[in-house]
Amino acid sequence: MDFFEVLEGRRSVRAYAQATVAATQLATILDAVRVAPSAGDLQAFRIAVVDSPEQKAGLAKAALGQSFIGDAAIVLVFLADVERSAVKYAQRGRTLFALQDATIAAAYAQLCATALGLASCWVGAFDDAQVANVLGAPAGLWPIAILPIGVPAETPQRPPRRSHAALLLRTQAGPPH
Numbered sequence: 001m002d003f004f005e006v007l008e009g010r011r012s013v014r015a016y017a018q019a020t021v022a023a024t025q026l027a028t029i030l031d032a033v034r035v036a037p038s039a040g041d042l043q044a045f046r047i048a049v050v051d052s053p054e055q056k057a058g059l060a061k062a063a064l065g066q067s068f069i070g071d072a073a074i075v076l077v078f079l080a081d082v083e084r085s086a087v088k089y090a091q092r093g094r095t096l097f098a099l100q101d102a103t104i105a106a107a108y109a110q111l112c113a114t115a116l117g118l119a120s121c122w123v124g125a126f127d128d129a130q131v132a133n134v135l136g137a138p139a140g141l142w143p144i145a146i147l148p149i150g151v152p153a154e155t156p157q158r159p160p161r162r163s164h165a166a167l168l169l170r171t172q173a174g175p176p177h
């Protein structure tokens with residue numbers, strides 16, 4: 001699958017087969033995450049790898065009962081390491097860059113999972129404190145995204161997207177010619 005096929009092929013999948021994700025596949029996903037850009041190359045995020053049924057059920061509950069999380073082979077939780085970024089960037093690191101680092105990392109993980117023939121779904125609707133509690137995460141690690149990953153058991157249609165024109169912001173001066 002080339003890069004553009006990966007972009008085209010990724011879908012939010014919310015049904016997973018009862019199949020495992022191999023340790024080598026997880027390692028490949030983590031390798032992809034490691035090459036993601038981050039503010040000041042601080043890589044101000046952490047990843048919790050969850051595969052126990054109890055913890056997965058806890059995450060599903062923390063995510064407002066999104067039960068498909070419990071059906072995935074593994075669940076990655078991306079947490080912003082706010083103080084790591086704050087050391088260099090103070091408040092901007094704490095409130096923005098750590099969040100962005102974790103977000104980019106999760107996006108890379110999703111694309112890599114797709115390239116491996118796996119499926120995922122970005123889950124952002126959750127109670128932060130409950131997620132941190134399920135993971136036993138210390139203060140300063142802010143849960144940003146839950147990513148259940150598994151072998152797909154559904155093939156969702158492509159959802160509609162906005163047009164180029166709708167996405168572009170026309171500035172008054174316009175681009176230089």
Ligand SMILES: Cc1cc2nc3c(=O)[nH]c(=O)nc-3n(C[C@H](O)[C@H](O)[C@H](O)COP(=O)(O)O)c2cc1C
Pocket residue numbers: 010011012013014066121122123124125126156159
């Ligand atoms: C920040 C963010 C939060 C999201 N939260 C959820 C969620 O809590 N539950 C869910 O089922 N999907 C969630 N999604 C997935 C979106 O619904 C999905 O990306 C969107 O409908 C487009 O579909 P596609 O990913 O298949 O292209 C989230 C996606 C993003 C980027």
